[in-house]
Amino acid sequence: MQARMGQPAMIVPGAFKALIALSEAAQQTGVPKTTLELMNLRASQINGCSVCAHMHARDLRKAGESDERIDTVAAWREAPFFTGPERAALALAEAVTRLADRPNPVTDEIYNAAAEHYDEQQLAGLILSVSAVNVWNRLNAATIQVAGAHGA
Numbered sequence: 001m002q003a004r005m006g007q008p009a010m011i012v013p014g015a016f017k018a019l020i021a022l023s024e025a026a027q028q029t030g031v032p033k034t035t036l037e038l039m040n041l042r043a044s045q046i047n048g049c050s051v052c053a054h055m056h057a058r059d060l061r062k063a064g065e066s067d068e069r070i071d072t073v074a075a076w077r078e079a080p081f082f083t084g085p086e087r088a089a090l091a092l093a094e095a096v097t098r099l100a101d102r103p104n105p106v107t108d109e110i111y112n113a114a115a116e117h118y119d120e121q122q123l124a125g126l127i128l129s130v131s132a133v134n135v136w137n138r139l140n141a142a143t144i145q146v147a148g149a150h151g152a
Helices: 015-027 032-047 049-060 067-075 082-099 108-115 121-142
Strands: none
Touching: 015 032, 015 121, 032 049, 032 067, 032 082, 032 121, 049 067, 049 121, 082 108, 082 121, 108 121
16 A cells, blocks of 8 residues: 555645644643544544554553453444543544534534533534544545554
8 A cells, every 4th residue: 555645734834733733732621632532533433544543543552541442432332431421522523523424413412412521622622633633534535644654
């Protein structure tokens, strides 16, 4: 497997720094880093981004997450390994990632479930984080970036 081109965020001056800054800002909102990483992994699975799926699973393992949780994040609704707040964040991540799947992708039910566990700043962090990983997923998918090719 070979990439079509280099990673666009590395080619366009300032793009990489801007995307990293967005993710770092989301991490400063008080949402547990594990929750953000689980969301990033789930969005990457949905988008078929092998680079990000590989990287976020690896980062979760390095942070001490169990194989049970990492291996079942794609089926989080049926797995007993996730907390209520994590479930709400994963539902929000899926809805924000699958915008074209239904007319009102982020329903009041999904949003309100997340709002039961997170304050406004944390909700903003959840939405920014999943939006950022969706950008990375799209950049990688469009250019066929290869998982593990750059140490990621």
